[in-house]
Amino acid sequence: MGGGGKGSHAIIASSLDPIPTAGRRFTGGRGLFITFEGPEGSGKSTQLLSLAARLRQQGWAVLETAEPGGTPIGLQIRRVLLDAKNRELRPTTELLLMFAARAQNVDQWILPALSDGQIVLCDRFTDSTLVYQGVGRGLGSEVVYELDRIACRGLAPDLTLVIDIDAETGLERAKLRNREENAIETRMEDQEAAFHARVREAYRRLAEDEPERVRLIEGDRPIKVVAEAVWAQVEPLLARRASP
Numbered sequence: 001m002g003g004g005g006k007g008s009h010a011i012i013a014s015s016l017d018p019i020p021t022a023g024r025r026f027t028g029g030r031g032l033f034i035t036f037e038g039p040e041g042s043g044k045s046t047q048l049l050s051l052a053a054r055l056r057q058q059g060w061a062v063l064e065t066a067e068p069g070g071t072p073i074g075l076q077i078r079r080v081l082l083d084a085k086n087r088e089l090r091p092t093t094e095l096l097l098m099f100a101a102r103a104q105n106v107d108q109w110i111l112p113a114l115s116d117g118q119i120v121l122c123d124r125f126t127d128s129t130l131v132y133q134g135v136g137r138g139l140g141s142e143v144v145y146e147l148d149r150i151a152c153r154g155l156a157p158d159l160t161l162v163i164d165i166d167a168e169t170g171l172e173r174a175k176l177r178n179r180e181e182n183a184i185e186t187r188m189e190d191q192e193a194a195f196h197a198r199v200r201e202a203y204r205r206l207a208e209d210e211p212e213r214v215r216l217i218e219g220d221r222p223i224k225v226v227a228e229a230v231w232a233q234v235e236p237l238l239a240r241r242a243s244p
């Protein structure tokens, strides 16, 4: 991902690779949909990769995807959304493009994988739009729910892991990474500190409002410790699924 700001992280899912299905474990019935959320620099993408590897080691069939991005078309939309040069992009345009990328991802990858019984791990989903555009940009939640109904057609995550981090600490991490990678997809990180503080608070409120689905995980700890906290949330869901 040269200039993408995410190092080797697959904004386009590795699931396009022809992974042999023989010997893979499927969840039985509808698959499992797990999303990762968090402010800038929370480490959620690293955690998603680590969870995908652990699940695959156990033989589970996993699709990794990300938003905005995911599909090849979503990736083109991502470039428009995150290119630091696009300073004139309006909040409503931003909102609609986020959902355009999501609609493509839901239709092309996520729903087919779920009907196939796979575990889908998505790096951000509608909760990001709720906190970044709904709260951060002040567009409100109603319009987000309305577009979600159109783009996702009732699809909601079974589990959402919010990797929580102090907004300033996370932003410093993200900016350091961007500098190291010479990233150009920095339009969101370039927003003012107050914007990122609103985002972080909105995530924390979301976890309070929907404790069944949304779990807050303290991100300012060693990667392995956070990974264990992630696993502790995911394992019980697997136990209820089909075994090999």
Ligand code: TMP
Binding pocket: 040, 066, 067, 068, 082, 098, 124, 125, 126, 128, 129, 130, 132, 133, 188, 189
């Ligand atoms: P990423 O760096 O985690 O891939 O996310 C890209 C940026 O896009 C990040 O700043 C969060 C932002 N974003 C939104 O503002 N709304 C959304 O709906 C999504 C999915 C991401």
